[in-house]
Amino acid sequence: MNLAILGFGNVARALARLLHKQRGAHPFRITAIHTRRGTAVEASGLPAEPAFGPPAASLDEVLDGANAQVLVELTTLNPESGEPALTHIRTALRRGLHVVTANKGPIACAYHELREEARRRNVRLLHEAVTMDGTPVSNMVRHCLPAAAVTGFAGALNSTTKVILEAMARGHSFEEGIAQARALGVAEGDPWFDIEGWDSACKAAALANVLMDARTTPAQVDRKGISRLTPEKLAEAAAKGKAIVLVSRARRTTQGVKLRVRAEVLDRDDVLASMHGTSNLLLLETDLMGQFGVFTLDPGPEQTAYGVFADLMEIARNT
């Protein structure tokens, strides 16, 4: 099965390494890598260290040469528009390619449209790595919760804010918290995207679209970030045995799925307060299976790449 990969950052490189290691048992072939800085295309398969030429003029030009069955979309996110990933995915689906993405933008902004397009073209659109760094969520619900409905969820899904709030709880300033998050590599882009709750809102919208058919967008999430919190407020909460965590919540109401992102004051032994640093956790509420959830400890690009790989394996199994 031939893959065209868009973007070549940490996750894409980890995926390329994983595919190379697994090539004996699972012979996926990378036939194109396309980034803003350069493009490599070779329909018979790129070498482990591909030589990049100048960037191709369009994704269509890349795909014309790649003979790929799957587009793997791993570009950098623009969370408001979902672009350029959204256009990439539309292009690939229109051409009859399966799509695997680790990019939450399109799933948060336009999942219903993309899913319907994939159905019409009889191809798969998979996105396991979008919200939990490769931990089984979408695939787990699809495979392991037959006949059950997800009625709500609560997630501690953002690493940057966890690191900042924990730093402040130890008496550090907000700015020192940001610096610690940067040092851990979790706030690589604009940390305010995390701090203002946009990342949590994107993940909430993506999860609600996938697990609850919410047909929503990040802009529709009732969102407040952590920018008004101070070390004093964190200390006050800690003195009462409480922790403050930025939580993404969804619940089904008669008016549809309501989504909310808030810094919540939780009992320190609340499961949502049990994750630290870059670890994350999602609690699902269901009609038939009660409350259960998944969590990941200290994930990195390798885990996200594994989520993409798991989706590729699912496509390979079923085609």
Place this chain on the structure above:
Amino acid sequence: MNLAILGFGNVARALARLLHKQRGAHPFRITAIHTRRGTAVEASGLPAEPAFGPPAASLDEVLDGANAQVLVELTTLNPESGEPALTHIRTALRRGLHVVTANKGPIACAYHELREEARRRNVRLLHEAVTMDGTPVSNMVRHCLPAAAVTGFAGALNSTTKVILEAMARGHSFEEGIAQARALGVAEGDPWFDIEGWDSACKAAALANVLMDARTTPAQVDRKGISRLTPEKLAEAAAKGKAIVLVSRARRTTQGVKLRVRAEVLDRDDVLASMHGTSNLLLLETDLMGQFGVFTLDPGPEQTAYGVFADLMEIARNT
């Protein structure tokens, strides 16, 4: 698809209710219920409130009349021998029936033999509800972790000891802890099975057999229970910011899979210390997906019944 159910306790009753509610979309039919106290068989399907006759002389007699494709094994556990469930499952497999069990004994004691027998007969042996009350574990690993290996695990899987240890941490006596566990309905049988770590050892062996092909038994688990702990020791740990939890651990070594059950002194913010009361948690260590896990909050017989139902759905989908 016709089901013969063995045992008719809380889980079996919850399953019967669930199957009845789902009968429109998922028409499973219960054609036999067999307990030590009575048997009801009707090949065209039992009514919602079946009339029990005297107990059948043998499982073969039950199955002769039931025309069932699946045996659902929900009898009471004898953890040392795995009986009578083990004989029930062998009988059913020999007759070419699929088997779904919520009974950890046979999976902990004889999984390899039973799995091989099921393969030879070309039937399924499924057991999702054995260790985590229906939370996706076995099915999740099988469906969602392609090409990855579980290299170890750590689980806080026993409710009775959690309740007792938490009671002692609040200053209550061991006996008061047992009474509280009984009041919560989690120590229904002999609480010493939980207190001495046998339940945790059974779950460790079952998980290791299923997830790591360990071919082990509960007797091979290096096991110590919580009977020597006191309120004083719990208070001492709490004063140091620690919690004590009975943990089931597995790790792969060059000498095979090593299993251990111990009351471990954990940092209070360790994820294994984040579960309370009847909630439970399993942390998996893997080669390709790092460390991640699943947890369930306050499960009851409905969740266990749902795990059985999920297995039935899996069999129905693939036959």
